[in-house]
Structures are given as structure tokens and as C-alpha cells.
Amino acid sequence: MLFRPNPSLGVPIYLQLMDQVKHAIETGALRPGEQLPGIRPLAEELVINPNTVAKAYRELEHEGIIELRHGAGAFVSRNSGAKKLTDKLRAAQTTVAAAVQQLRAEGLSEEEIRRLFEAELAGLGRSGGNRE
Amino acid sequence: MSERLSIETSGLRKNYDGVEALRGLDLQVPAGSIYGFLGRNGAGKTTTMKVLLGMARPSAGAARVFGLASDDPGASVEIRSRTGFVSEEKSLYGYMTVERIIGFTAAFYPKWRRDLEQRYIRAFELPLDRRVKALSLGMRSKLMLLLALCRGAELLIIDEPTAGLDPAVNEEVLQALVAYVSGEGATVFFSSHQIGEVEQIADRVAIIHRGRAVVAGALDDLRERFRRVQMVFDGEAPAPAFRAPGVVRAQRNGRSMTVLSSAGADAVIEEARAWKPVSVDVVPVTLKDIFLETVREEQ
Numbered sequence: 001m002l003f004r005p006n007p008s009l010g011v012p013i014y015l016q017l018m019d020q021v022k023h024a025i026e027t028g029a030l031r032p033g034e035q036l037p038g039i040r041p042l043a044e045e046l047v048i049n050p051n052t053v054a055k056a057y058r059e060l061e062h063e064g065i066i067e068l069r070h071g072a073g074a075f076v077s078r079n080s081g082a083k084k085l086t087d088k089l090r091a092a093q094t095t096v097a098a099a100v101q102q103l104r105a106e107g108l109s110e111e112e113i114r115r116l117f118e119a120e121l122a123g124l125g126r127s128g129g130n131r132e
Numbered sequence: 133m134s135e136r137l138s139i140e141t142s143g144l145r146k147n148y149d150g151v152e153a154l155r156g157l158d159l160q161v162p163a164g165s166i167y168g169f170l171g172r173n174g175a176g177k178t179t180t181m182k183v184l185l186g187m188a189r190p191s192a193g194a195a196r197v198f199g200l201a202s203d204d205p206g207a208s209v210e211i212r213s214r215t216g217f218v219s220e221e222k223s224l225y226g227y228m229t230v231e232r233i234i235g236f237t238a239a240f241y242p243k244w245r246r247d248l249e250q251r252y253i254r255a256f257e258l259p260l261d262r263r264v265k266a267l268s269l270g271m272r273s274k275l276m277l278l279l280a281l282c283r284g285a286e287l288l289i290i291d292e293p294t295a296g297l298d299p300a301v302n303e304e305v306l307q308a309l310v311a312y313v314s315g316e317g318a319t320v321f322f323s324s325h326q327i328g329e330v331e332q333i334a335d336r337v338a339i340i341h342r343g344r345a346v347v348a349g350a351l352d353d354l355r356e357r358f359r360r361v362q363m364v365f366d367g368e369a370p371a372p373a374f375r376a377p378g379v380v381r382a383q384r385n386g387r388s389m390t391v392l393s394s395a396g397a398d399a400v401i402e403e404a405r406a407w408k409p410v411s412v413d414v415v416p417v418t419l420k421d422i423f424l425e426t427v428r429e430e431q
Contacts, residue, residue, distance in 0.1 A: 007331040010416035012352035040314040047307050049166050049335040050314035055352070115413050122359070122397050122414040 002029055003046065013048055017056040022065060025076055026089055036066060036074040136163040138287050138319040139184060143193035145343075146179050153179040155343035156193065161321055161336065163286075166313055168330035168351075169323040171340035172427055177323040178220070180340070181289050184321075185217055197287065216280030220291040226265030230258050230275060234282075243284030252278040256304065270301040277305060281312055288312070290322040294329060302326075306333050327420045337419070341427045347394075351419070358417040359397040363389045363409040370407045376400045381425055392417065392425055 002024050005016035024030040036042075039057065043050035057074050060066045066074050103113050139161035146154040154176045161167045171177050182188040183195050186208030198214060200207035225233060234253075238244040253260065256274040259267075267275065273293070280288055293309070294302045309320050310333055324330050330337060331351065338348040347354065357378070363369070369389040372382030378395025389409075393400050397414045404412070 008328055008418055008420070010355060010418045010421075012355045014352060043314050044307060044311045047303060047310055047332060049333055050310065051165065051335045052352075115415070118416075119412060119414050122401075 003042070005046065005048065007048070013052045014056040014059065017053065018060055021056070021060055022089075025065065030076050032076050032078045034076050036076070038073050137161060137196075137199070138163045138165075139167075139195075139197055139321060140199075141180070141183075141193065141195045144180070144183065144190055144195055145192040146176075146183060146188060147191045148179075153343055154183070154190075154193075157340065157343060158345055159338055159348065161319065163319050164313065164317055165336045166309065166320045166334045167322070168334035168337040169321060169340065170325075170327065170330060170337060170423055171323070175340045175427070176343040177340060178291055179343075181217070181219075181291055181321075181323070184289060185212060185215065214285060215287045215289055216283050216285035218276050218280045218288070218290045218293060220295060224264045224272065224276065226263065228264055229261055230264065230267070231260040233264055233275070234279070237279050238282070241283045245282045245284050249278065249282045252281060252308065255308070269296050270298060273297055273305065274301065277308060281308065286318050288318060288320045288322070290320065292324055293322055294324065294326060302329070309333060327423055331419050339423055339426055346426045347422060354394075354419070354422060355416065357394055357396055358422055359393050359400075360415045360417050360421070361391045361393065361397050361400050361404075362413040362415070363391075363404055363407075364411045365389070365407065366410055374400060374403055376403050392421075 003017060003020045005013045005020065007013055009016065021030070021036065030036065036057070037045070039050055039053045043053045046053075057066065057068060061068050061074075064079070065077055067077050068074050100113055103116075108116075137160055139159060141157050141159045144154050144157040144159075145152070157176065157180060159180075169177055169180070179188060183190050184197055184202050186202050186205070189203050195202040197211045200211055202208055202211060225236075228236065234249060238246075238249070252258075252274075256271075256278060258271065258275060258278070264272065264275070273296075277290075277293065280290070288309070290309075294305050297305065306329055309322070312318055313320055334351055336349065337351050337354070338345045340346070365387050367387065369384035369387055372384055372389055372391065374382055374391070376393070376395070376399035378393045379400065380392040380394050382389065382391045384390075389404075391400050391404075401412055401414075
């Protein structure tokens with residue numbers, strides 16, 4: 001199975017599912033024009049709420065990553081949205097990789113790095129400082 | 133998105149012999165949702181279900197199912213005809229065989245779903261010729277669920293559907309509930325002590341504590357709103373007095389302070405900035421943490 005959200009992560013399942021769909025598109029596991037699993041079969045297979053799958057698909061459609069065709073199901077967008085996103089994410093990945101590598105070299109643990117990223121995302125631009 | 137409510141209670145109270153089982157319970161269960169109802173033993177979960185089904189009369193406040201008042205005898209008959217209920221007692225006629233009890237139950241319900249019956253007999257691998265009293269707990273639970281699912285009910289009210297089940301049967305039961313909601317557009321309202329399974333299949337939850345809903349809403353909203361903020365200070369942490377809304381709990385311990393917020397981390401951090409913390413960490417909070425924090429008795 002391509003998708004496997006973890007319900008006890010504290011991160012909304014629809015966001016995890018969105019990330020996993022995006023990742024599948026990035027890696028080429030899902031290609032433009034290809035069909036995604038239907039809401040109902042996917043909910044039943046993953047044993048998660050069908051409304052959660054529907055929400056993830058709606059948001060992905062809103063971001064232009066997939067298209068919901070009435071009665072036919074969900075398809076990976078053919079337009080450049082997915083491609084552009086892939087390129088953008090690739091570039092971002094390089095930036096992140098460099099930052100992580102540098103922090104590791106400075107002796108920070110994986111957990112510490114993860115927390116720093118989370119704190120930054122939560123809007124604490126200036127929280128820096130030393131624990132010691 | 134439809135916001136038609138399958139269940140609504142407001143200010144619901146129920147006293148039994150001077151004991152306040154429900155003390156102003158407010159619940160809103162939208163049609164088409166899978167609603168997880170969490171609470172410690174004795175919090176009022178079973179009482180709530182009994183009131184919804186007209187098996188107990190509220191002392192005050194109102195309970196509506198499909199918009200019908202549950203304490204009106206006429207309405208209660210209609211509510212029960214449109215609702216499948218599985219109680220935690222799982223009592224059945226033990227002398228009947230599985231096949232007999234399915235046929236016996238089907239006769240009461242004009243909308244009985246023969247197709248679902250056949251599907252679940254196969255999926256649950258139920259032994260048709262065995263007597264009910266000789267069934268394992270897992271088999272008995274699956275049989276009870278089958279009887280509730282095949283009635284063609286719009287609403288399932290289930291008291292601890294997976295209590296005592298092994299992980300494989302547990303998953304089968306959850307799968308059946310998900311399939312029922314996605315296939316039939318029905319609503320499921322279930323109580324559970326298994327927070328993991330609530331996180332897995334529910335889109336809405338309520339945590340009931342001492343007869344009141346202390347947390348209620350869409351699970352995704354709760355996941356996005358609840359945050360734990362951990363701060364470390366140069367010297368002794370200041371007294372954690374917050375004006376920020378949504379602070380559930382704030383504790384200090386030596387140089388560190390931990391704040392649980394139900395309204396995101398930003399306001400807490402903004403307020404704490406004046407105390408000049410040397411480090412601030414924000415971590416997401418799991419439903420289990422939310423549960424444990426909100427039902428903890430004040431010391």
C-alpha cells in the first residue's frame with residue numbers, strides 16, 4: 001500500500017494522507033493522469049474515516065495536485081502544478097539537507113533538530129538560545 | 133458539508149438516587165460522522181446512551197435524536213426503529229444457534245439487509261450452527277454487530293464495540309464500522325477506552341468527565357489546536373500566570389515550565405516572551421495526552 005497514515009502521531013490524518021499522496025507523486029509512484037484509489041475503498045482499506053479521505057482529496061484538489069472528476073474519481077493533475085511542486089520540493093529538500101547536515105556536524109541530535117524545525121514552524125523565529 | 137445533526141443534547145442532566153450521572157452535557161453529533169465518546173468508567177457514557185434511546189428519562193435539559201425528543205414515548209419508538217444499539221452487556225438468547233438468532237432478529241425489521249447479512253456472516257466467519265452461549269467473546273461481539281448493522285439503521289449507538297477483543301477481531305470490527313458509514317451514509321456514535329482506535333476511525337470526539345463534555349469537536353481541529361509548550365529559563369521559572377485563552381494547565385518545575393494549550397502555542401509564547409525563556413519547544417499533543425490531562429482530578 002502506498003499510503004499508511006499513523007493515527008496516533010498527533011498530526012491530523014488528512015494532512016498525513018496529503019503528504020503521502022504528494023510524496024507518491026514526487027517519487028513517481030503516481031504519475032500525472034493516473035487514478036487515485038476511491039474514497040470509500042481507501043477508507044475501508046486503511047480503516048480510517050471516509051470523511052478524512054474526502055477532506056484530504058478536497059484539499060489536494062484545492063492545491064491543484066489532483067482533479068476530482070464527477071463520478072469518475074480522483075486523478076493526478078496533468079497540468080504543471082504537480083511538476084512545479086515536485087521541483088519546488090526538490091529544491092527545498094536540498095536546502096533542508098544542507099541545514100540538517102550542518103546541525104549534525106555541530107553535534108545536535110536528530111530529536112533536537114526535529115524540535116527546532118517544529119518550533120520554527122510554530123512561529124518562534126527568535127527563540128534561539130542554549131539549553132546549557 | 134451537511135451539518136444535520138443525528139444527535140444533539142443540551143444541558144442534559146440525569147440524577148440516579150441523588151447521584152448526578154450527567155451534569156449539563158452538551159453534544160452535537162453530525163449525520164455521517166463517526167463519533168468517538170471517551171471517558172473514564174462512571175463518567176456518564178452509558179447513561180447518555182440510555183437517555184438517547186429513551187431507556188432513561190433526563191432529569192433536566194434535552195436530548196434529541198434525528199431531531200426527535202428522546203423522552204417522548206412516541207418519538208422514542210421511532211428513534212429506536214431507526215437506530216441500531218449494541219450494549220456492552222452483549223446479552224443474547226444463548227440457547228439459539230447463530231442462524232436462528234439472525235433469522236429471529238431479521239423478522240422484527242422490515243428494512244433488514246439480507247445482502248449485508250450474507251456479507252458479514254462470511255467476513256466474520258460466524259459458525260451458523262453453533263449455539264450463542266458456546267461462542268467466544270470475539271464471535272459474540274461480531275454477531276451483535278452483525279445484528280445491529282443489518283437492521284438498515286441510520287444511526288448506530290455502540291457501547292464499547294471492541295472491549296475484550298483480540299487485535300485481529302478488533303480491526304475487523306472497526307473495518308465494518310468504517311464500511312457501514314462510507315457505504316450507507318450512516319452515523320456511528322461509539323464509546324471506547326481504546327484511544328488509539330478512536331483516533332483511527334473517528335472524525336469527531338467528545339471527552340466526558342463527571343457528566344460533562346470537557347472536550348468536544350472535530351478530531352483534526354483538536355490535533356491542530358492542542359499544543360504543549362516547554363520553556364526553559366535561566367533561573368527559577370516564573371509563576372505560570374497566563375491570560376492567554378485556552379491554557380489548560382501550566383506547571384513549573386525548577387527552571388522549566390510546561391504549558392498545555394487548547395488554542396495553539398502562539399499566544400502562550402507571546403505572553404511568555406516577557407519572561408525571556410532561553411529555550412522554547414512546541415510539541416503536538418496526542419489524543420491520549422488530551423484525554424489524560426482533561427480527566428485528571430485536580431489535586
